[in-house]
Amino acid sequence: MIKQIVKKKRTINKNIEATSNRKLSIQFSLDGFSFCISNTQNEVFEFSSFNFSKTVNSPELVLEKLQEIFKTEKSLQEDFESVTVIHQNNLSTLVPNKYFKEDALKNYLKYSVKTIATDLIVYDELECIDTKNVYIPFVNINNFLFQNFGEFEYKHHSSILLEKLFLQSNASLHFYVNISHSIFDIVVIEDAKLLFYNIFEYQTKEDFIYYVLFTLEQLELNPEETIISLLGDIDKESSLFKVLYTYVRNICFLNSKNTIFNDQTEIAKHSNFILLG
Numbered sequence: 001m002i003k004q005i006v007k008k009k010r011t012i013n014k015n016i017e018a019t020s021n022r023k024l025s026i027q028f029s030l031d032g033f034s035f036c037i038s039n040t041q042n043e044v045f046e047f048s049s050f051n052f053s054k055t056v057n058s059p060e061l062v063l064e065k066l067q068e069i070f071k072t073e074k075s076l077q078e079d080f081e082s083v084t085v086i087h088q089n090n091l092s093t094l095v096p097n098k099y100f101k102e103d104a105l106k107n108y109l110k111y112s113v114k115t116i117a118t119d120l121i122v123y124d125e126l127e128c129i130d131t132k133n134v135y136i137p138f139v140n141i142n143n144f145l146f147q148n149f150g151e152f153e154y155k156h157h158s159s160i161l162l163e164k165l166f167l168q169s170n171a172s173l174h175f176y177v178n179i180s181h182s183i184f185d186i187v188v189i190e191d192a193k194l195l196f197y198n199i200f201e202y203q204t205k206e207d208f209i210y211y212v213l214f215t216l217e218q219l220e221l222n223p224e225e226t227i228i229s230l231l232g233d234i235d236k237e238s239s240l241f242k243v244l245y246t247y248v249r250n251i252c253f254l255n256s257k258n259t260i261f262n263d264q265t266e267i268a269k270h271s272n273f274i275l276l277g
Helices: 059-072 102-109 139-149 157-168 205-218 239-247
Strands: 002-009 023-028 032-038 044-052 082-087 092-096 122-126 131-135 153-156 174-179 183-190 193-201 228-232 251-253
Touching: 023 139, 032 059, 044 059, 059 139, 082 139, 082 157, 092 102, 102 131, 122 157, 131 157, 153 157, 157 174, 157 183, 157 193, 174 205, 183 205, 193 205, 205 239, 228 239, 239 251
Parallel strands: 023 082, 082 153, 174 228, 228 251
Antiparallel strands: 002 044, 023 032, 032 044, 092 131, 122 131, 174 183, 183 193
16 A cells, blocks of 8 residues: 655746756655655755555565556656656665775675675765765666656665755764664764764664664764754654653754745655755
């Protein structure tokens, strides 16, 4: 079952329907699918998000969900000047440029990700930290999207996340937690340098708090003093927030300034940061 949790549309200007003024951004994971449509000034005028009833366990099942959504979402059947696709998964690792060799991609993943001979392994360039983000995209979904849109750009979700967080981080220490239904990212930045990044799988709130506290301990950060900024699928009523507040008192939400939030209340401003932040 697929549940559409939000659909938001608004008019920006009279030329908004022109293909030359329309850009599509898509984000998908094993848990759900989201997309937004913007103009050349990056003003978002349509956003939709779908949750799968449960986390699926293969790219093949994700593709089935996407095919079902594409059949009913008329906005996805239109033409666009450009399309950007974001693969959200935990099949990635960061490699500093000084250690990176393009013919060693599989070696970078073999200690943390189970790979097979037929996996396509690619990388994003992260100029903000002089690093490559090596990852496995879901090729079957890329092929499906190519059939629908032709050429498009694709990136790993952590590349977008890191780029956006670095744009708004200052010299002080920043501890970010970006939460999805079955995985979450921890990003720690200080003095424009990446101190820590990792993706964690979790099933329970106990899993979640263990990894957060373990990261604080490893970085020798005091949970009574460190400010943790939350983004993604979490609110003050969620079990994750409540267990986090048991151990960490300084918690805030990283709210987006995207104008799509100006005239609505059904989308939390800290949610969907990768697409709308």
